[in-house]
Each structure stands twice: as structure tokens, then as C-alpha cells.
Amino acid sequence: MHQSILAFRKRRYLWLALVVTGLSIAGFWIDDPQEPANGGTVLGYTLGTMGALLILWLAWYGVRKRRYASTAGTVQGWLSAHVYLGAALPIIVLLHSGFQFGYNVHTLAFVLMSLVIVSGLFGVYVYLKYPQRLSENRGGANRSALIDELEDVDERSKRIASKLPPEFQELVSSGISRLQLGESMWQRLRGRDLSQVLLKRGNDYAVVANPGQEAALDWLADQQAKCREPETAAVIGELSALLRNKRRLLKPLAEDLRLQALLEVWLYAHIPLTAALLAALLVHILSVFVYW
Amino acid sequence: MKFLIRFISRNAAGGTEQHDRLVDAPIITMGRATDRMLHLRDRRARLEHAQLEDQNGKVHITTAALAGVEVNGRSQRDARLVVGDVVEVGSNILRVIEAPPGSDFAFTFELSADAERDASAPGHYAAEAKRFSMRSLSWFLAAAVLLLALVVPGLDVVNPQFAAVARGSKLLPDDTWWLAGPVHTAHTAAGADCQNCHVAAFERVPDEACVDCHEVNRHVAGDTHAVLGERRCASCHLEHNEPPELVKRHQGLCADCHRNLPDDVALENAGDFLLDHPGFKVSLLQPQVNASGETEWVLQHRLLADAQAADRSNLKFNHAAHLDEAGILAPEGRRVIDCAECHQPEPGGARMRPIRMDQNCAGCHSLNFDPDDPRRTVPHGDPDAVMQVLIEYYSARLLGDDPDAGEQRVRRPGRALTRADRDRAAAEARVQAMQVAEDLFERRVCVNCHEVTRSDDPEMPWTVLPVKLTERFFPHSNFTHAAHDTAASACDGCHDASVSESSADVLIPAIESCRDCHGSAVARHNNASQTPSTCIMCHSFHFEAKGTYP
Structure with missing residues (x-):
């Protein structure tokens, strides 16, 4: 049965995270370091060591999840602990710092850590929320079924267009090849349809923006209205119906791509910022002891 | 085409x-x-x-x-x-x-x-979206952080020439990026170069770096506080913290040991100002006459409660009479004087200036000796000089050297003085001087404020006992009047001068007086008007007065 990573094993890692946080806060409350709270007191070193080890362990998740042969816990358990202990990290680190900030490499490490955690929390949010929205959007089918249907529509359009003058074939083939729903992650996230189409206007061809097949459908309607031969007009009408069908199918596909992109995009912050954080952590520890 | x-x-x-x-x-x-x-x-x-x-x-x-x-x-x-x-x-x-x-x-x-x-x-329809490589972005960011935040600032540690360039440049990262907190304003000049204090990489700031600029005394030599072990200056004097605080003010710094000192330490235990602090002791100067008859001043460290009338300065002074609400007789008439007329703070406001006869007393206590000639005064502070002045004054009057005393001249016009005339005049002047001196020393002027004794010495029978006022009653604490100068605190809030009739009174407030406002270091023991007060608020670890006071 499916179980959310948050609910893994009766939320055991939530409790672990709460205990670790609670102990840190209690320690900070009780500790009387005879000086402003900072990373250099006994408690400061303790919390700092905890935080650093926790960061290394959290980053190790990226390695563990690729070790398919590993039997050190399940990946699901690791992820559950990764999420809860990661959320506990900023409290430990704040207490370590004694709430002292500045324009320096130490606060840089803190900022990078915060960004990693925020992006991770966003990742948790989308993983909990978007798979449901994805399947709702596809209406029970999966994406390849949607694409099969689209390709079928394309094939039939080509066949019908071959009965019409070359500009109709140009319309169909350019409409297919110049479709652009998700060249880049950014485009997918914004859900923009940058498709274009080649239309014959007068004696010449023009490249025209074709979001949602609008331009193609308008052009076909125009051609149909001008057409004097009823049989040809009927064929044009058939092509229009197919393109309307295509438009109906493209909408959920674009939404599918958008949701899929959202499921992935946070990792583009989470992973590179983690690398930067590990470097900043090293800088933090070294610089503090270079000028001890 | x-x-x-x-x-x-x-x-x-x-x-x-x-x-x-x-x-x-x-x-x-x-x-x-x-x-x-x-x-x-x-x-x-x-x-x-x-x-x-x-x-x-x-x-x-x-x-x-x-x-x-x-x-x-x-x-x-x-x-x-x-x-x-x-x-x-x-x-x-x-x-x-x-x-x-x-x-x-x-x-x-x-x-x-x-x-x-x-x-x-x-x-x-759903080709893989074009994407940047996460891996190369990760390497790029990590490398950028290492380069800008570690390698370039790290060159400052290795190469002083590069450090000078980097610190002078607005664009190049330098080792100020490593600051764990601001440099205290007291160290602005020294803080321009990290290596001034951080002498060697991966080593703590050595005491020598502090002693380069700072002179330190007592407690550092190690004999008094050997028990502290290898404490460094920086154990107590912390840089790069917020709030900036160069001196640890924590109670435990002193009280951890002083609340329960070993038996062989000749100090009383003290753990907290409100709850566990011995009564104040005052350091009083006491006159002692040595074998050759001269007065020597010895410092006595006495419990304030037992020393309420123990100030032996050899000065007679009645605070109550001077502070009379009806006023006192001054040359310009009767007027009320207040404490500040005599007790003026030193620059900085910590202590009061010493009282001096010429500045604080002479305005009213004139040293004139001849009612007919009130502008003439004797000098203060030297009895022999007083006699000298008196004899010279009366000789001059009799011998006619003094233009002001013309009508009393012995000499007749047109005739020179004989030797006998001179001897007679000198003898007469001396008699007059002795009479006036007796009046000054024993009845009218000196004796008002000084202890005067008389001997058989025919030349100079009077001896005025030397005066020395105690300047620091609490040499081991840092009290500053300026910090206590608030609307709520008048002089007589702490000093009972208006009822003191004898200069033997020690007008120093007892510990209870301080406790009106200063409480325990632990806030919950204090009442609403008490501020939490730790040892360092009054005492210093490095005694400024080392050697001068017991």
C-alpha cells in the first residue's frame, strides 16, 4: 500500500527530529556561557558539529538513493529522515550561531543552507500534491496514450491534406513540425504554446504564431468560406474538425508538461545549492580556525 | 528574388x-x-x-x-x-x-x-526539455564559493603584499569576509590587519599580541591567580561578538572561586552582591608619629561599620555647620552653600578633586593678621614661614621700610638710625609678631581647622599637625560619580554630611545604600528597583591601584 514519506513508520523521524530540536533548544536555554552566545562556546561547538555532520548526512542521501544494492535502510526511510532532519537543521544552526549574522562567509553558508532547505520543502510540497493533479489532468490515461492520439490525428490530417492544394499540405506539415510546447523547462513551467505555422497569404508564405492551433483554424475557416466547390469545402471542414480535436488534446499535454516540470524544477536549486553549501561549510570551518 | x-x-x-x-x-x-x-x-x-x-x-x-x-x-x-x-x-x-x-x-x-x-x-510531442546540466552548475557554484571565499581571502594569510592590495580594493575578496563578528571600536586601528592579533594560522591569539599594545599588571603575573591555570587574555576579552563586549562581565568569572575560597586565602568569601557579599571595608589614612617625632601616614583597611568615627586626617571640619540651611557667614554676607561648591568632580567624573585650602577654604577663611591692614595675609602650610612673615612685617613697620606704615616710623626725619635703634626696633617687632602669632595659632585662625600644639621652644613654640585627606576610600572598586549622577540621586542620598559635626566621621555609604539600586546578578532575586549587578560592575580583575593599597 502507498504510504506518504511523511507518514513513514508512524512518523518515527518526525519524533527523532523533534527530540533533536528540543534537546538543542533546551541546551541553549540552560547554557550560561559567560559570554554572548556564539559558535565558539562549548555548546556552540557541540551544535556546530551536530549541524555539520547532519549536513553531510543529508547530502549523502543523493549517494544512497543511487545505491540500489544497499541494504542500509530503505530509500523511503532515508527520504523520510532526510525531510524531517533537514527541516530540523536550521534550528540547530541558528542556535549554533547564537543568532549572530553579518556580511561574511559564515552567514553565506547559512543563507545557502536556508535556500537548500526551502527548495527541499518546496520539493516535498510538490511531491505530495502534484502526482494527484497529474493523474487528474490526464483523466485516467497516461501521457503516451495522449501522444498516440495526437499522432493519430496528425496522420489523418496529412492524409486529408493530400487531397487538397499544396498550401494545405504545407499547413499540416509545418503545423506538426513547428509545434513547440516545451523546448525548455522555463517554457514548460510557464505553459506557453510557442507553436508556429506556415500560411499561404496571397502568393507568398508567412510564418505565423499558432498557439492552440488558432491561426491554422482561422485560416482554414477563411479558406472554407472562400471555397466554391462544395466537395472541397467539405474536406476542408473535415481537416478543421481534426485540428480542433488536436487543440483539445494539446491542452492537457501542456498542463502535463507543466506539472512534470514543477516536479523536477526544485531539484535544479536543491542540488547545485547543496554543492555550494558543502563548499561554504568547508570555508566556514577552515576560516574560523585559520583565525582562531 | x-x-x-x-x-x-x-x-x-x-x-x-x-x-x-x-x-x-x-x-x-x-x-x-x-x-x-x-x-x-x-x-x-x-x-x-x-x-x-x-x-x-x-x-x-x-x-x-x-x-x-x-x-x-x-x-x-x-x-x-x-x-x-x-x-x-x-x-x-x-x-x-x-x-x-x-x-x-x-x-x-x-x-x-x-x-x-x-x-x-x-x-x-514530449521530447526531453532542454535543460542545463545540474552537475556542471554544482561544480561551478562550489568552485566559485571555494575560490572567492577561501582561496582569495586565504592569500591574505600567506602573502602580506597581496593582503594590502586586497584589503585596499573594493572588488577583491579579502579576509574581512572571514570576520565572525565586528571588530570592537576600541580595536579599529589594530583590526585593519587580521595578523596583528591572529599571528599564526590555526593558532589561537597569543597574549603577546595583546601585550604589544596593552600594559597589564596584577593578576596576570600568575601568583595571585595561579589557580586559573593557563588562561589567556582572550579567555575573558572576547572579540568579534554581538553585542560587542570586550570584557566578560559574568558573575561566575569571579564568583565561581570567590564564593568559596580556600582557607589559606586571606579574603572573605563573596558570591553575589545582594546575597553573599561581606560588608564594605574602607582604606583610611592614619597618622602615626615615628621615633623622630615626624608624622607618617599609614593605610588602614577597616570594616566600614567599625570605622564610623575613625577618620584621622588632623583636620577639624564640621560638615553640618557648613551646610547650615540658614547659611554661613561669608565675606559677602550670609549665604547657603552646597556640596558642589567644594566637591568638584575630576575630569571624566569618576572621582572628586582633592580638597585644597587655597581653592576651597580661603574664600571665607582669610589668613589676615592685622585688622588695620586686612589685605596682608600669612602664607598657608608652613608655620615657620608664618613667623618669618610676621617678623618681617613688624620690623618693616618699625624701621620705616614699609611705605604703608610711614606714620609709625622710629626714625626721625633727617637722622640716620643707629645700631642701637635697629636692635631695639627688631626686638620690638619680634614681640609684636609673637603676640600676633599666638593669636593666629592658638585663638583665631589656624586653630579653627588645625590641631596646634605648643612647646617651650622660644623661637617657634607652635606645631601644626600635618593634614592628609583620604582620597580613595574604596581603592579596590571602580565607583564613578558621573554614572550615578541622576535626578534621583543627590549627594545626601548616600553621604550623611548634613548631620556630621566631626571630620572623624567617615561619610562613606554602607553596602545597604548601594543595594537600594544594585541587586543580585540573578535577576529573580531582585526587586523592581534593583538592577542585576555582577562583580565586574565594581571590581576589576586587573587592579589599577596595585601596590598603592593593601
Whole structure:
């Protein structure tokens, strides 16, 4: 049965995270370091060591999840602990710092850590929320079924267009090849349809923006209205119906791509910022002891 | 120019189909972008890859792509096209053909066999989105952090010349990026160069770095506080903290040991100002006459409670009389005086200036001796000099040297003084001087404030006991009057001067008086008007007064 990573094993890692946080806060409350709270007191070193080890362990998740042969816990358990202990990290680190900030490499490490955690929390949010929205959007089918249907529509359009003058074939083939729903992650996230189409206007061809097949459908309607031969007009009408069908199918596909992109995009912050954080952590520890 | 494009595509049966497109334009654009006239379906093509253009009736292919386009197998960025030329961009192939009637230039356009298959593959609708590489971005960010935050500032540690350049530059990162907190304003000058204190990398700041600028005394030599072990200056004097605080003020710093001292330490225990602090002791100067009859001043350290009338300064002074609410008789008449008329703070406001006869007393206590000549005064502080002045004064009057005493001259006009006249006048002057001196020393002037004794010495029978006022009653604490100068605190809030009739009274407040406002270091023991007070608020670890006071 499916179980959310948050609910893994009766939320055991939530409790672990709460205990670790609670102990840190209690320690900070009780500790009387005879000086402003900072990373250099006994408690400061303790919390700092905890935080650093926790960061290394959290980053190790990226390695563990690729070790398919590993039997050190399940990946699901690791992820559950990764999420809860990661959320506990900023409290430990704040207490370590004694709430002292500045324009320096130490606060840089803190900022990078915060960004990693925020992006991770966003990742948790989308993983909990978007798979449901994805399947709702596809209406029970999966994406390849949607694409099969689209390709079928394309094939039939080509066949019908071959009965019409070359500009109709140009319309169909350019409409297919110049479709652009998700060249880049950014485009997918914004859900923009940058498709274009080649239309014959007068004696010449023009490249025209074709979001949602609008331009193609308008052009076909125009051609149909001008057409004097009823049989040809009927064929044009058939092509229009197919393109309307295509438009109906493209909408959920674009939404599918958008949701899929959202499921992935946070990792583009989470992973590179983690690398930067590990470097900043090293800088933090070294610089503090270079000028001890 | 009229371009004829002949599209060639393969159908399912394996044959080819073709259709023509006639374009009347000076330029044919081509690229992967969907708004190009020729849409290139290959990742190797740029969005705006190349163009065919009419240059004076001749057709050229030009490109901005560094790699150029392949014309007949050679990479070129600008090439004239003639019939038979083949242009390749990835899997897109252009072949220049004879222009049929009605066109100026013609070419075929097709995809290579394998590319055709790819383009019609199911991936077309949901091809992988173009994305930057997470891995290279990760390496880039990590390397940037290491370079800017570690390597470049680290050069400051290794190379002083580079450090000077980096710290002077606004753009180069320097080791101020490593600051764990602000440098205290007291160290602004020294803090300009980290190495002034952080002498060696990976070593704590050594005491020598502090002693370079600071002089320190007692408690540092180690004999008094050997128990502290290897404490460094920086154990208590912390830099780079917020709030900036160069001195640890924590109670435990002293009280951890002093609340329960070993038996062999000759100090009373003290753990907290409100709850566990012995009564105040005062340091009083006491006169002692030594074997040769001279007065020596000895410091006595006595419990304040037992020393309420123990101040032996040899001065007679009645605070109550001077502070009389009805006023006192001054040269200009009767007037009320207040404490500040005599007790003036030192610059900085910590302590009071010493009281001096000429500045604080002489305004009222005139040292004149002759009612007929009130401007004449005797000097203060030297009895022999007083006698000398008196004798000279009366001699001059009798011998006529003093122009003011003309009518009393012994000398008759037109006649010189004989030796006998002089001797007689001198004897008479001495008698007069002795009479006036007796009046001054014993009855009218000196005796008001001083202890005067009389001996059988015919030349100078009076002795005035030397006076010395205690300047620091609490040499081991740092009390500053300025910090206590509030509307709520008048002098008599702490000092009972207005009822003190004897200078033997020690007008120093007892500990209870301080506790009105100063409480325990632990806030919950204090009442609303008590401020938490730790040892360091009054005492210092490094005694300024070391050696001067017991």
C-alpha cells in the first residue's frame, strides 16, 4: 500500500527530529556561557558539529538513493529522515550561531543552507500534491496514450491534406513540425504554446504564431468560406474538425508538461545549492580556525 | 528574388514525395526556431542558423555560427552557391538545382534517412526539455564559493603584499569576509590587519599580541591567580561578538572561586552582591608619629561599620555647620552653600578633586593678621614661614621700610638710625609678631581647622599637625560619580554630611545604600528597583591601584 514519506513508520523521524530540536533548544536555554552566545562556546561547538555532520548526512542521501544494492535502510526511510532532519537543521544552526549574522562567509553558508532547505520543502510540497493533479489532468490515461492520439490525428490530417492544394499540405506539415510546447523547462513551467505555422497569404508564405492551433483554424475557416466547390469545402471542414480535436488534446499535454516540470524544477536549486553549501561549510570551518 | 524550395520526404512505402514552395523574398532564413522560413529539425542547428541571401543576383549562404555550414563538405561562413552545391546542417540537406522557369534560384530540401525516422518518432510531442546540466552548475557554484571565499581571502594569510592590495580594493575578496563578528571600536586601528592579533594560522591569539599594545599588571603575573591555570587574555576579552563586549562581565568569572575560597586565602568569601557579599571595608589614612617625632601616614583597611568615627586626617571640619540651611557667614554676607561648591568632580567624573585650602577654604577663611591692614595675609602650610612673615612685617613697620606704615616710623626725619635703634626696633617687632602669632595659632585662625600644639621652644613654640585627606576610600572598586549622577540621586542620598559635626566621621555609604539600586546578578532575586549587578560592575580583575593599597 502507498504510504506518504511523511507518514513513514508512524512518523518515527518526525519524533527523532523533534527530540533533536528540543534537546538543542533546551541546551541553549540552560547554557550560561559567560559570554554572548556564539559558535565558539562549548555548546556552540557541540551544535556546530551536530549541524555539520547532519549536513553531510543529508547530502549523502543523493549517494544512497543511487545505491540500489544497499541494504542500509530503505530509500523511503532515508527520504523520510532526510525531510524531517533537514527541516530540523536550521534550528540547530541558528542556535549554533547564537543568532549572530553579518556580511561574511559564515552567514553565506547559512543563507545557502536556508535556500537548500526551502527548495527541499518546496520539493516535498510538490511531491505530495502534484502526482494527484497529474493523474487528474490526464483523466485516467497516461501521457503516451495522449501522444498516440495526437499522432493519430496528425496522420489523418496529412492524409486529408493530400487531397487538397499544396498550401494545405504545407499547413499540416509545418503545423506538426513547428509545434513547440516545451523546448525548455522555463517554457514548460510557464505553459506557453510557442507553436508556429506556415500560411499561404496571397502568393507568398508567412510564418505565423499558432498557439492552440488558432491561426491554422482561422485560416482554414477563411479558406472554407472562400471555397466554391462544395466537395472541397467539405474536406476542408473535415481537416478543421481534426485540428480542433488536436487543440483539445494539446491542452492537457501542456498542463502535463507543466506539472512534470514543477516536479523536477526544485531539484535544479536543491542540488547545485547543496554543492555550494558543502563548499561554504568547508570555508566556514577552515576560516574560523585559520583565525582562531 | 524568387526562390523555389522543393521539399522531398519519404512516404511509408519507402518512396519519395515532393512538393514545391515558391518564395519571393531577398532572404531565406533557416534555423531551429519555429519562425524560420526553413525549419531545421536537428539539435545541432542553432535557433537562427544561417540564411540564403541575394547579393547582386548571386546567392550566398551566410552564417553567424562559429562552426559555419558545410558546403560541399567544407565548413564555411559565407559561400556563393551554384548549381550542384550541397549544403549540410546536421541531418538537413540542401542541394542547389537548375532553376525552373518562373524562379531565379532553386534547391531541394530533405532530411537524411535516419533523421526522418527520429522526427516522426513518438518523442516529438514530449521530447526531453532542454535543460542545463545540474552537475556542471554544482561544480561551478562550489568552485566559485571555494575560490572567492577561501582561496582569495586565504592569500591574505600567506602573502602580506597581496593582503594590502586586497584589503585596499573594493572588488577583491579579502579576509574581512572571514570576520565572525565586528571588530570592537576600541580595536579599529589594530583590526585593519587580521595578523596583528591572529599571528599564526590555526593558532589561537597569543597574549603577546595583546601585550604589544596593552600594559597589564596584577593578576596576570600568575601568583595571585595561579589557580586559573593557563588562561589567556582572550579567555575573558572576547572579540568579534554581538553585542560587542570586550570584557566578560559574568558573575561566575569571579564568583565561581570567590564564593568559596580556600582557607589559606586571606579574603572573605563573596558570591553575589545582594546575597553573599561581606560588608564594605574602607582604606583610611592614619597618622602615626615615628621615633623622630615626624608624622607618617599609614593605610588602614577597616570594616566600614567599625570605622564610623575613625577618620584621622588632623583636620577639624564640621560638615553640618557648613551646610547650615540658614547659611554661613561669608565675606559677602550670609549665604547657603552646597556640596558642589567644594566637591568638584575630576575630569571624566569618576572621582572628586582633592580638597585644597587655597581653592576651597580661603574664600571665607582669610589668613589676615592685622585688622588695620586686612589685605596682608600669612602664607598657608608652613608655620615657620608664618613667623618669618610676621617678623618681617613688624620690623618693616618699625624701621620705616614699609611705605604703608610711614606714620609709625622710629626714625626721625633727617637722622640716620643707629645700631642701637635697629636692635631695639627688631626686638620690638619680634614681640609684636609673637603676640600676633599666638593669636593666629592658638585663638583665631589656624586653630579653627588645625590641631596646634605648643612647646617651650622660644623661637617657634607652635606645631601644626600635618593634614592628609583620604582620597580613595574604596581603592579596590571602580565607583564613578558621573554614572550615578541622576535626578534621583543627590549627594545626601548616600553621604550623611548634613548631620556630621566631626571630620572623624567617615561619610562613606554602607553596602545597604548601594543595594537600594544594585541587586543580585540573578535577576529573580531582585526587586523592581534593583538592577542585576555582577562583580565586574565594581571590581576589576586587573587592579589599577596595585601596590598603592593593601
